[in-house]
Amino acid sequence: MTGNLKLLINFVEKFLGTVKFGNDQIAPILGYGDLFQGAVTIKRVYYVEGLNHNLFFVGQFYDADLEVAFKKSTCFIRDLKGNDLLTGDRPSMVMASPSLSFELRHHQLAV
Template sequence: LGVPLCQILHCLLILLQLIEIVLFIVDSGCSKHMTGNLKLLINFVEKFLGMVKFGNDQIAPILGYGDLVQGAVTIKRVYYVEGLNHNLFSVGQFCDADLEVAFRKSTCFICDLKGNDLLIDHLCSSCELGKAKRNSFHSKLSPSSKRQLHLLHMDLCGPMRVASINGKRYVLVIMDDYSRYTWTHFLRSKDETPEVLIDFLRLV
């Protein structure tokens, strides 16, 4: 495109300051629904419920709980964790409430036991496309990109059951679509991912 990467990152930072993006991570390793954003909760009950420990060994207090409304769906008993920078939905808590959590490609569906999608009345165009059926994929003979570093595929996996010698439990894999060249980065926690990606983009 001819636009320097630092200029693109600067524009993204300005956009993020102007727009409040509410992102939810569906986490199979999380025991309870949690948020660090008290503004998202209604019917809030202020009550100290103990401490929570995260995969990066960070400890934070649970200062209460409330309900979170997403469209026509109300998610009950979402814990307010002071200092938590992410909004986490617990797969286990959904399952305990007799809900089914299904992952297909890049989409997550949460349904009741009768198969009714809880968000059926509030599908965005991306969700509708995600639910649409299509023909099976054929192996491509040529890459999608026309040059090196034009398209990167990334995957973050972990936490690994056994840490490395340096105490790292996560693996970030980055692959160039054109050359299929692969870089592997080992991380102590998921929180390191943005910094590692920025360093990587500066290098390439």
């Protein structure tokens, strides 16, 4: 999910339901598109107006032929050659990227 429509290509405008933020605010899911980061494509990324972080499910990385590895204190997103594309502190799951900010969550999206 992203709150930045400019990150998405092939955008399909379609109301898909709502999400509830940690502060109990509710926001609509207004559509979806594909997000490109270098050679990586994450498909069907939801656009949620007002979302301040980019949130992804681990399955979206697998679908993009990326490896997700959790070590004792770090999470890695790697390409099939083993190159680190994103790394983050495991307890917070905030991922670092040169041009995008990512956050992983293990919650199901209710639509």
